[in-house]
Amino acid sequence: TTMTTSQLFETLVHQLGPLAPWLDVRHLKTLGWMMVGLMVFGRISLTAWALLITGRACYLQSKVRRLSRWLSNDRVQVHSLYGPVIQQALASWGDHRLYLALDTSLLWEHFCLVRLAVVVRGRAVPLAWRVLEHPSSSVAYDQYRDLLDQAATLLPAGCPVVFLADRGFVDTQLLAHLQRLGWHWRLRLKANISVYRRGQRCRLGRVSLAAGQALFWHHVFITDQRYGPVHLALARLPDSRQTWFIVSDEPTDVTTFDEYGLRFDIEENFLDDKSNGFQLEASYLRSAAALERLCLVLALVTLYLTVQGIEVVRPGKRRWVDPHWFRGSSYLKIGWNWIKLALVQGLDLITHLHLSGEPDPEPAISSRTQFFKQRGPELRVQFVSYAP
Numbered sequence: 080t081t082m083t084t085s086q087l088f089e090t091l092v093h094q095l096g097p098l099a100p101w102l103d104v105r106h107l108k109t110l111g112w113m114m115v116g117l118m119v120f121g122r123i124s125l126t127a128w129a130l131l132i133t134g135r136a137c138y139l140q141s142k143v144r145r146l147s148r149w150l151s152n153d154r155v156q157v158h159s160l161y162g163p164v165i166q167q168a169l170a171s172w173g174d175h176r177l178y179l180a181l182d183t184s185l186l187w188e189h190f191c192l193v194r195l196a197v198v199v200r201g202r203a204v205p206l207a208w209r210v211l212e213h214p215s216s217s218v219a220y221d222q223y224r225d226l227l228d229q230a231a232t233l234l235p236a237g238c239p240v241v242f243l244a245d246r247g248f249v250d251t252q253l254l255a256h257l258q259r260l261g262w263h264w265r266l267r268l269k270a271n272i273s274v275y276r277r278g279q280r281c282r283l284g285r286v287s288l289a290a291g292q293a294l295f296w297h298h299v300f301i302t303d304q305r306y307g308p309v310h311l312a313l314a315r316l317p318d319s320r321q322t323w324f325i326v327s328d329e330p331t332d333v334t335t336f337d338e339y340g341l342r343f344d345i346e347e348n349f350l351d352d353k354s355n356g357f358q359l360e361a362s363y364l365r366s367a368a369a370l371e372r373l374c375l376v377l378a379l380v381t382l383y384l385t386v387q388g389i390e391v392v393r394p395g396k397r398r399w400v401d402p403h404w405f406r407g408s409s410y411l412k413i414g415w416n417w418i419k420l421a422l423v424q425g426l427d428l429i430t431h432l433h434l435s436g437e438p439d440p441e442p443a444i445s446s447r448t449q450f451f452k453q454r455g456p457e458l459r460v461q462f463v464s465y466a467p
Contacts, residue, residue, distance in 0.1 A: 082425045084131050087418070088115050090428055091383070098167055098432075099160040109149040113376045114383070118418050122358040123373070150369040157375045158207060158229060165206055166233045168382060168432040169197065175436025177234065178338070179206065179262075180345035181223065181244040183216045184352070186360060190367060191216060192374065193223050195230050196348055198243075198341045200439045202409050203348040204385055205378035206230050210370040220250045231260050238436075241265060243342040249326070251306040258328070265339040268301070268324040274311070275300040276465045283324045288315035291457045295331045298466040308466075312336060317457045333460060351411060352377055382432060387414030390429050392441055406441045 092111045101107045116128025129142035136142050149155060169177075178198040183191050191213040196203035207226045211218065234240060242257050242264040249266050257264050270284030276299050288294065293314040300307035312331035315322045325331065325339050352359045357377055364370050388410030391397055400416035401408045408416070420426055 082421050082428075084115050084119060084422070085133055087118070087422065087428075088112060088131075091115065094430070094432065095164065095379070098164045100163070101160070102154055106149065106152070106155055109145060110376065110379070113146060113149070114380050117357060117376060117380050118384070118415065119422070121356070121415075123362040150364065150372050151366070152372075153368070155372055155375075157371050161205075161375055161378055162207075162229075162233055164379065164432065165197075165204070165382065168204075168386070168434045169233065169235055171433060172235045172238055172436040174238065176239045176241055177436060178241045178243055178341050179230065180342045181226075181242070181248060182342070182345045182349070183218055183247075184349045185214075185216045186210075186370070187365075188214055189365070190370060191218060192349075192370070193218055193226065194345065194348075194374075195223075195226050196345045197434070198344045199385060199434055200389070200410055201344060201347070201443050202351070202381075202385060202411055203345040204382050204434065205348070205374070206233060208371065208374050208378070210367040210374065212367050217247050220248075220252045220256075224252075224256065227256055227260065231262075239263065241338060243339060245342065251302055251304050254306060254309075254328075263328050265325055265327050265335060265342075267339065267342075268311075268326050270322070270324065272301055272324070273303055275305055275307075277467075283313070286313060288313060288322055289459075290315055290319065291317040291459055293333065293336075293458050293460045295335075295460065295462045297330050297462070297464040301326060312339075314458065332462075333458065347409070348381070351381065351409075356411075381411060382434075383429075384411045384414035384418065386432050386434060387417055387429050388412070389414075389435070391417050397441065406443045409443070 088111045091114055092107060096107055112132045113128055116131055119131060120127045125143050125146045129139055129146060132142045179195055180198055180203055181195050183193050185191055191211045192208060193211065194208040195206045197206050207230045209226060211222060240262040242262045244266050246267040246269045249268055268283055272283050273280055274283060296311040298308040299311060301309055310327045310329060310331045312325040312335040314336065323336065325335055327335055351357065362373060364373060391400065391413050397406060397413060400420055401413050417426065421428060
C-alpha cells in the first residue's frame with residue numbers, strides 16, 4: 080500500500096494542529112502543504128508546491144497565490160506558532176546538557192538570517208530566528224538580544240544549557256546576559272582580545288604557543304572592561320600556525336575544544352537550508368518578514384525530518400534508507416529518505432515530535448579532519464590558575 084501526499088499532509092496537520100495557537104485553520108493547512116511540497120520536491124518553489132494542493136481551487140495560479148499570501152500574512156506569527164512545537168519536542172530532553180549555537184547566514188548580500196539552534200546528533204534544529212535587512216553577517220548584541228530571552232522560555236526547566244558562538248559575537252553585554260539566564264558558555268575569542276592575569280595585561284595573539292600545545296588559564300579577566308573571572312582554553316594545532324582561543328564560564332580542559340566544536344553543527348544546518356538541501360537562495364522572496372515565515376517552514380521540516388531519522392535509527396532500520404555500512408548520512412537526510420520511501424511503500428511515520436538528549440547510539444563516520452576530531456595525544460597541556 081502506498082501513501083499519498085494527501086495522507087502525508089493529513090499526518091502533518093494532525094500533529095501540528097493541537098500544538099500551536101492557530102488563528103485560522105487555513106493557516107495550518109497552507110503550512111502543511113508547503114511542508115509536503117518542500118519534502119517532496121526538495122527545493123523552494125511555490126509553483127511546484129502548488130501542484131500538490133488538493134481542494135476546490137482548480138487553477139494552479141490560484142494555488143500559488145494562496146501560498147504567496149500566506150508568506151505575506153502578518154497574522155501568521157512565526158514564533159508564537161513555532162515556540163509551542165519546539166517546546167513540546169524538547170520537553171523530554173531530560174537532565175542532559177543542551178547545547179545552543181548562535182550564528183548568522185547572509186542571503187544575497189542583503190538579508191541576514193540570525194538563528195539560535197539546538198545541537199542534536201551532528202546537526203542543529205532551529206529554536207528561534209530573525210531575518211534582518213542587513214548587508215553583513217556581523218550583527219550587534221542589540222539585534223539578537225531578544226532571541227535569547229525568547230529561547231529561554233522554550234527550554235526544559237532545570238536543563239543545563241551551554242551557549243556556543245563564534246568570535247564575531249563576543250561582547251561583555253552578551254556574557255552578562257548569559258549569566259543572568261543561568262546558561263554556561265563557550266565562545267571563540269579574537270586574537271586582539273586583552274587578557275588580565277593578576278593585573279598583568281596581554282593580548283591573546285601575543286601568547287607564545289608551540290605546535291601541539293594547549294594552555295588552560297583559569298580565573299582571568301578579558302577585554303578592557305576586565306570582565307570576569309573567566310576561564311580560557313588556548314591551543315595551536317599540530318603542524319600548523321592556526322590557533323584557537325576559547326573562553327568559558329567553567330574551568331577549561333581538553334573537552335572544552337570538543338564542546339566548542341559542536342558549534343559547527345549549525346553551519347551544517349545552514350548548509351541544509353541552502354545548497355545541501357532546501358535551496359533557500361533559489362527563492363524569489365525579498366522581504367524580511369516573508370523570509371521569516373519561510374524559515375518557519377524550513378524549521379518545521381528540519382525538526383520533522385530529524386525526529387523521523389532518529390526514529391528510523393532507533394529500531395535498527397537505518398540501512399533501509401542509508402547506503403553506508405556505518406551511519407554516513409545525517410539524521411535529517413535519513414528521515415527525508417524515509418519519507419520518500421514511505422510515499423512509495425506506505426511505511427509508518429512518526430506520531431510525535433520528540434527530541435532526546437540521550438547520546439547518539441550511532442555517531443556518523445565522517446571524513447572531516449578538523450582539529451577537534453584529530454587532536455589526539457599530540458596535544459601537550461598546561462594548566463595555570465590565577466585565582467587570588
